[in-house]
Amino acid sequence: MNQRIEIIKGDITKMEVDAVVNAANKKLAGGGGVDGAIHRAGGPAIMEESKKFDGCETGEAVVTTAGNMPSEKVIHTVGPVWNGGDKNEADRLADCYRNSLKRASEHGLRTVAFPNISTGIYGFPKEEAADIAIRTVQDCLEDHEEIEHVYFVCFDEENKQIYENRLSK
Numbered sequence: 443m444n445q446r447i448e449i450i451k452g453d454i455t456k457m458e459v460d461a462v463v464n465a466a467n468k469k470l471a472g473g474g475g476v477d478g479a480i481h482r483a484g485g486p487a488i489m490e491e492s493k494k495f496d497g498c499e500t501g502e503a504v505v506t507t508a509g510n511m512p513s514e515k516v517i518h519t520v521g522p523v524w525n526g527g528d529k530n531e532a533d534r535l536a537d538c539y540r541n542s543l544k545r546a547s548e549h550g551l552r553t554v555a556f557p558n559i560s561t562g563i564y565g566f567p568k569e570e571a572a573d574i575a576i577r578t579v580q581d582c583l584e585d586h587e588e589i590e591h592v593y594f595v596c597f598d599e600e601n602k603q604i605y606e607n608r609l610s611k
């Protein structure tokens with residue numbers, strides 16, 4: 443197991459890291475799930491700064507303040523909506539993890555916490571999403587020595603078990 447990767451069960455808004463990743467929507471308009479939790483915890487400064495972007499494409503990532511959260515920045519990435527699996531959902535999900543870590547590196551953010559992107563309202567199958575997340579992050583960490591630690595923050599027990607099974611292999 444990669445020493446720079448860790449699984450946590452809990453609320454991502456409480457993480458004391460340089461950056462928490464948000465599973466945002468294309469309009470960066472806020473919403474339910476982890477997106478709503480991040481905006482509630484961080485306060486209006488996050489939305490204020492999000493307005494300077496013209497939304498965000500699926501698989502892309504943009505950075506704002508984390509407002510009142512203990513983290514420094516929020517990296518907003520837009521996961522794919524699951525649509526049967528033959529609409530490049532897997533590639534777009536990998537792009538989310540890759541582009542988020544690219545933004546982290548550009549902004550000097552060394553510790554990053556990811557939620558289980560697309561596995562809530564967007565309906566991506568959890569096992570496949572975990573495989574993509576772990577594989578992509580492991581690959582990226584090889585290219586980005588400057589990123590010290592990545593947390594997969596699982597909100598539900600099912601995702602935590604899936605991640606632990608896969609990372610112990």
Ligand code: ADP
Pocket residue numbers: 452453454455465466474475476477479480521557558559560561562563564565595596597598601
């Ligand atoms: P998406 O639209 O990308 O599916 P969701 O927010 O609906 O985004 O779900 C993504 C994941 O975030 C789900 O696994 C959900 O359980 C999880 N989640 C919801 N709230 C939180 C939170 N406060 N901290 C961490 N993860 C959360």
